[in-house]
Amino acid sequence: MATGRDEGLDVKIGLEVHVQLTALKTKLFCGCSANYRGMPPNTLTCPICLGHPGTLPVLNRKAVEHAMMVALALNSSISRQMIFFRKNYFYVDLPKNFQISQYDKAGGVPLSTGGWVEFAVNGEKKKVRIRRIQLEEDPARLTYPGTITTSSYTLVDFNRAGVALLEIVTEPDMETPEEAYFFLQKLRSIVEHLGVSSENMQGSMRCDANISIKGGARVEIKNISSFRDVRRALQYEIIRQKQLLRRGGAAKQETRHWDEDRQITVSLRVKETESDYRYFPEPDLVPVKISEEWISEVASKMPELPDDRRERFTSDYGIPEYDATVLTSNKKIADFFEECCKLYPNPKKVANWIMSDLLRNINETGIDVAEMSITAEQFIDLLKMIDEELISGKIAKRVLREAIRTGRSPRKVVEDEGLLKISDEKMIAKIVDEVFHEFEGAVADAKRDRKAVNFLVGQVMRKTRGRADPEITNKVILSKLEEK
Amino acid sequence: MITKEVVEHVAWLARIKLSEEEKEKFARQLSKILEYFNMISNVDTSNVEPTFHVVELHNVFRDDEEKESLPQEVVLKSARESEDGFVKAPRIL
Numbered sequence: 051m052a053t054g055r056d057e058g059l060d061v062k063i064g065l066e067v068h069v070q071l072t073a074l075k076t077k078l079f080c081g082c083s084a085n086y087r088g089m090p091p092n093t094l095t096c097p098i099c100l101g102h103p104g105t106l107p108v109l110n111r112k113a114v115e116h117a118m119m120v121a122l123a124l125n126s127s128i129s130r131q132m133i134f135f136r137k138n139y140f141y142v143d144l145p146k147n148f149q150i151s152q153y154d155k156a157g158g159v160p161l162s163t164g165g166w167v168e169f170a171v172n173g174e175k176k177k178v179r180i181r182r183i184q185l186e187e188d189p190a191r192l193t194y195p196g197t198i199t200t201s202s203y204t205l206v207d208f209n210r211a212g213v214a215l216l217e218i219v220t221e222p223d224m225e226t227p228e229e230a231y232f233f234l235q236k237l238r239s240i241v242e243h244l245g246v247s248s249e250n251m252q253g254s255m256r257c258d259a260n261i262s263i264k265g266g267a268r269v270e271i272k273n274i275s276s277f278r279d280v281r282r283a284l285q286y287e288i289i290r291q292k293q294l295l296r297r298g299g300a301a302k303q304e305t306r307h308w309d310e311d312r313q314i315t316v317s318l319r320v321k322e323t324e325s326d327y328r329y330f331p332e333p334d335l336v337p338v339k340i341s342e343e344w345i346s347e348v349a350s351k352m353p354e355l356p357d358d359r360r361e362r363f364t365s366d367y368g369i370p371e372y373d374a375t376v377l378t379s380n381k382k383i384a385d386f387f388e389e390c391c392k393l394y395p396n397p398k399k400v401a402n403w404i405m406s407d408l409l410r411n412i413n414e415t416g417i418d419v420a421e422m423s424i425t426a427e428q429f430i431d432l433l434k435m436i437d438e439e440l441i442s443g444k445i446a447k448r449v450l451r452e453a454i455r456t457g458r459s460p461r462k463v464v465e466d467e468g469l470l471k472i473s474d475e476k477m478i479a480k481i482v483d484e485v486f487h488e489f490e491g492a493v494a495d496a497k498r499d500r501k502a503v504n505f506l507v508g509q510v511m512r513k514t515r516g517r518a519d520p521e522i523t524n525k526v527i528l529s530k531l532e533e534k
Numbered sequence: 535m536i537t538k539e540v541v542e543h544v545a546w547l548a549r550i551k552l553s554e555e556e557k558e559k560f561a562r563q564l565s566k567i568l569e570y571f572n573m574i575s576n577v578d579t580s581n582v583e584p585t586f587h588v589v590e591l592h593n594v595f596r597d598d599e600e601k602e603s604l605p606q607e608v609v610l611k612s613a614r615e616s617e618d619g620f621v622k623a624p625r626i627l
């Protein structure tokens with residue numbers, strides 16, 4: 051199971067990722083604010099994004115530039131002339147009954163084609179090819195009073211309608227759900243480093259997946275809203291299709307819906323096929339010519355990307371490549387690491403604590419990195435408390451877990467729970483006396499048996515909840531045994 | 535040739551209801567239109583740049599600057615039903 055691959059199953063996974071260009075102030079084709087989160091419904095719309103007759107969309111130049119940055123970062127070749135297409139279908143989230151999108155067939159030219167993303171999966175390098183990247187508008191946001199399965203009607207908020215969206219389509223190059231997960235993590239880190247999309251915004255990155263097993267039919271899974279669920283949905287789908295094969299059947303080509311509540315995929319009756327979308331060139335928008343100069347201008351403004359940052363981390367901070375890869379897989383963590391290094395002289399120690407304790411606790415508590423409240427100052431304060439021997443390393447781990455879980459600062463956790471290390475010899479001696487009194491048998495044994503000494507040390511630790519300095523405790527116990 | 539079944543499918547995509555006579559009529563008419571397109575397809579265009587737009591314009595942009603949006607009550611006026619500021623729509627899944 052080292053590779054996580056199902057040998058002989060020939061699993062092929064492709065992803066279709068939608069990335070909202072959240073750094074833009076306005077929508078793709080109108081001046082309505084794109085900052086719809088937390089706004090009352092239907093307060094950020096205009097005749098253009100509501101698709102009223104007689105209105106004309108006008109393209110947001112910055113949206114094209116942000117899209118170009120993503121294309122460049124993914125090694126995708128930018129089209130010299132791109133055009134927009136109408137994708138026609140009726141759905142309540144679509145005010146115009148068509149979505150302005152792009153198309154790579156019927157003469158359509160998307161923003162860019164080709165490219166690749168390289169990332170690490172459990173220390174192994176993996177490369178996934180990009181098929182195309184296109185610019186399109188986000189549909190409206192739908193909510194269902196009660197739950198999605200029981201609600202009898204739909205509520206529509208058009209604030210999101212028309213927000214700039216990138217669709218990134220990969221080739222079916224992934225072989226395990228883990229690879230899909232790490233691909234998405236790398237992609238997110240790239241768009242965050244570019245500053246075009248922010249992670250701490252719910253729904254800013256959404257994903258559809260397609261999967262085939264043993265050369266069988268391609269099954270599409272829609273409606274996956276988190277990376278964790280991409281992994282789960284794919285794992286579920288592999289098991290489902292394996293069972294079908296075992297029973298002598300085969301997966302049929304279909305679209306399935308990821309049911310987040312039940313954590314399963316369910317068949318979705320989709321009557322439309324691609325030709326039913328009746329794609330045709332958007333007559334209300336003129337072609338966009340992208341010159342070599344424009345591309346170089348955008349390229350010259352590109353910020354540092356995760357791969358460059360990883361290299362810099364190994365050279366500037368002297369940390370191993372593996373550490374640098376983990377730290378740069380998330381922009382917030384990479385920023386956090388650098389801030390910590392400004393406050394603390396030992397980058398390797400900072401890296402270790404971030405990777406083994408901070409990230410592990412964040413994963414375990416199910417908190418998103420974006421929601422992490424601990425600051426670099428607080429984190430370094432914790433490391434300094436260990437250095438100053440105010441707390442033990444073991445206690446520090448506990449403190450950090452508690453700090454992450456409750457949002458309190460580590461120092462506050464130490465104070466609130468009285469976790470300062472006890473190094474006062476007199477105080478320890480008092481506790482040792484108590485222990486000696488309680489475990490007379492062990493004291494008698496301890497004169498001959500080293501194991502019984504350890505038992506007594508353990509009892510002191512138990513009484514002090516791990517706060518007693520182990521060395522002093524040991525010393526005090528041994529000298530008291532001598533006196534006996 | 536456009537069959538009656540194709541007309542029915544296209545009508546469903548457009549969410550319109552057609553009578554039996556209309557289906558027959560549209561099948562005939564659409565077939566004729568397609569025949570005409572086939573004629574155009576026969577023209578050799580191998581040396582012609584595709585036309586994406588009838589006007590010779592490109593790169594019409596706007597800056598990323600915010601404009602005022604419509605007030606909610608105005609927007610909701612064009613909805614048949616609304617609830618708590620949302621447009622109310624039938625449930626489709």
Ligand SMILES: [Zn+2]
Pocket residue numbers: 077080081082094095096097098099100212
């Ligand atoms: Zn608008």
